Every structure is written in C-alpha cells, then in structure tokens.
Amino acid sequence: MSKSVDMAVTVGADRPVRLKNPVIAASGTFGYGLEYADQLDLGAIGGFVTKGVSLKPRDGNPPPRICETAAGMLNAIGLANVGLEVFLGEKLPKLRKLDTAVVVNLYGEAVEEFAELARRLSEAGGVAALELNVSCPNVKAGGMAFGCAPGPVGEITAAVRAVTDLPVWVKLTPNVTDPVGIARAAAAAGADALCLINTLLGMAIDARRKRPRLANLYGGLSGPAIKPVALRMVHQVSRAVAIPVVGLGGIVTGEDAAEFLLAGASAVQVGTANFLDPAACLRVAAELEDFCADQGVTAVADLVGGLAA
Numbered sequence: 001m002s003k004s005v006d007m008a009v010t011v012g013a014d015r016p017v018r019l020k021n022p023v024i025a026a027s028g029t030f031g032y033g034l035e036y037a038d039q040l041d042l043g044a045i046g047g048f049v050t051k052g053v054s055l056k057p058r059d060g061n062p063p064p065r066i067c068e069t070a071a072g073m074l075n076a077i078g079l080a081n082v083g084l085e086v087f088l089g090e091k092l093p094k095l096r097k098l099d100t101a102v103v104v105n106l107y108g109e110a111v112e113e114f115a116e117l118a119r120r121l122s123e124a125g126g127v128a129a130l131e132l133n134v135s136c137p138n139v140k141a142g143g144m145a146f147g148c149a150p151g152p153v154g155e156i157t158a159a160v161r162a163v164t165d166l167p168v169w170v171k172l173t174p175n176v177t178d179p180v181g182i183a184r185a186a187a188a189a190g191a192d193a194l195c196l197i198n199t200l201l202g203m204a205i206d207a208r209r210k211r212p213r214l215a216n217l218y219g220g221l222s223g224p225a226i227k228p229v230a231l232r233m234v235h236q237v238s239r240a241v242a243i244p245v246v247g248l249g250g251i252v253t254g255e256d257a258a259e260f261l262l263a264g265a266s267a268v269q270v271g272t273a274n275f276l277d278p279a280a281c282l283r284v285a286a287e288l289e290d291f292c293a294d295q296g297v298t299a300v301a302d303l304v305g306g307l308a309a
C-alpha cells in the first residue's frame with residue numbers, strides 16, 4: 001500500500017513534545033531503551049519511556065515477580081532500577097545522542113524525592129519529558145499509593161512543576177473509583193499531559209501448590225486483558241481535562257492504537273507487547289499508518305477524539 005499519511009503528533013501546547021509518530025514504548029517494558037538498540041532503530045520509534053528512576057538504586061522484590069495470565073501478565077518487579085546517579089552518569093549520555101523522544105519515568109516515596117529527581121534531570125539536559133509514576137506508596141502516609149487521591153497527586157505535580165521547565169506528564173493509576181477527580185488535580189497543578197493507565201492490581205494462585213504465583217502476593221496486571229478498562233478511562237479523562245492524554249493498556253496492534261486515539265488520546269504507549277515482539281512499537285506504528293491510509297485519513301492526528309457519538 002502506498003502510504004501518504006502524516007504520522008507526526010505533538011503532545012501538549014505550552015511545552016510541546018513532538019513525536020515522529022504517536023507510538024511510544026512504555027515504562028518498565030523497554031529498559032533504558034539502549035537494551036533494544038540491536039532489535040530496532042531507536043530513531044524510528046515515536047519515543048520511549050525509561051524504567052522508573054528513583055534517587056537510590058533499588059533491587060526490587062524477590063522472585064518470582066512476573067507470571068502469565070489469561071490475555072496478559074502480572075508483575076511485581078518492585079521498581080528495580082539503577083538509581084539516579086548511575087542513570088545520569090551512564091545511561092543519559094548515551095540516550096542524549098538518540099534521535100527520538102526520551103521520556104524519563106520518576107519514582108519517589110515522598111513528594112520531595114519527586115522534586116529532587118525532576119530538578120537533577122532537568123539540569124542534566126537531553127530529556128524530552130518527565131513522566132511521574134504516582135502509583136507508588138507514599139511512605140509518609142503509611143504506604144498508601146500517592147495516585148489514589150487528588151490531593152497527593154496535585155502536591156507531587158506542583159512540587160515538580162516548581163523546579164522544572166520540562167514537560168511534566170503524570171501517569172495515573174486505574175486502581176481508583178474516580179480517575180477524573182485525580183486527573184483534574186494533576187491538570188490544575190500544572191501537568192502538561194496525563195498518561196493512563198498504569199497496571200491494575202491483581203493476583204494469581206497456583207491451586208495445586210496452594211501458593212500465590214508472585215512472591216509479593218499481588219502484582220500489576222497488564223496486556224490485552226486491561227484494554228477495555230484503559231479505553232474507558234482515556235475516554236472519561238480526555239473529555240474532562242484540557243490537557244492531552246497519552247493512552248496505554250493492552251495495545252498490540254495498530255488498530256488497538258487507533259482505538260485509543262479515537263477515545264481521545266493524543267499519543268499511545270506500548271508496554272507488555274514489547275516482551276513478545278521487541279520491535280512492537282515500529283510494527284504498531286506501521287499498522288496504524290496502514291489503518292489510516294485504508295480509512296482515507298491523511299494525518300493520524302485527525303483520529304484524536306474522533307469517536308462517533
């Protein structure tokens with residue numbers, strides 16, 4: 001098929017992030033990007049989000065920490081990562097040379113940690129946007145996830161906004177009853193975009209051994225199983241806030257990506273699918289382009305929010 005589709009999109013107005021195409025690799029499923037350099041041309045993907053970076057290195061949870069489920073997987077990695085110093089010293093200098101949008105995912109256990117990470121990463125340069133993972137426990141509030149209430153999400157967003165001019169994307173958890181209230185709090189506190197969804201809290205049991213399949217008991221469900229939940233939340237939130245939404249959850253094909261754009265997402269992320277196909281982001285973008293050509297859509301951005309009433 002001869003393709004003449006404009007695949008470029010821009011996420012955000014005041015602090016725009018321009019992408020060659022709307023398909024970004026999701027945090028935790030694409031390492032620090034560099035691990036995938038042999039598998040695909042990193043310069044050809046829309047962008048990627050790094051594994052969540054914390055101030056100190058973390059080993060994460062004991063194994064087993066992933067398991068397969070029907071149409072998806074559970075993970076309880078526990079945010080294992082190299083920590084800020086190694087990220088700045090060893091990863092970022094290589095990432096800066098890539099011709100793609102590098103979004104850094106941040107993880108903190110207190111508001112001040114998010115602000116410190118954001119400040120140091122902004123000073124370092126070479127980062128296209130910061131993505132705040134607010135699905136982590138707030139140690140000062142007894143371990144409840146920050147992302148479960150509007151107040152703490154607004155607080156983290158405002159604290160990061162105060163120390164950086166980089167685009168701030170806030171990644172929301174689906175494990176809440178009112179995503180719209182939380183989304184509004186992030187937008188009001190200065191977020192440039194919202195990413196949703198993170199994983200859904202779940203559990204798997206080996207009945208014969210009478211044991212949980214994850215050492216951590218509970219883990220985050222991802223993959224095609226969560227796509228309907230993700231589409232619903234993207235639709236709800238994108239209609240309620242003025243800032244753009246980046247949609248993710250179970251995207252495997254170009255048509256899945258089109259569904260998220262129609263629901264109101266300005267760009268998408270591909271997570272679990274990278275484990276089955278390391279070049280999934282390129283394939284999804286190519287399939288999305290074919291979909292647009294087939295549908296007579298000349299610019300992929302025209303799909304955004306195009307759901308018929």
Ligand SMILES: Cc1cc2nc3c(=O)[nH]c(=O)nc-3n(C[C@H](O)[C@H](O)[C@H](O)COP(=O)(O)O)c2cc1C
Nearest residue numbers: 026027028052075133197198222223249250271272
């Ligand atoms: C193994 C694994 C590790 C993840 N690590 C992170 C992380 O560090 N930070 C984060 O915000 N999301 C993390 N996620 C969530 C994904 O970025 C994504 O939101 C989720 O998996 C839903 O998308 P998918 O169904 O396409 O995988 C992780 C997901 C998986 C499967």
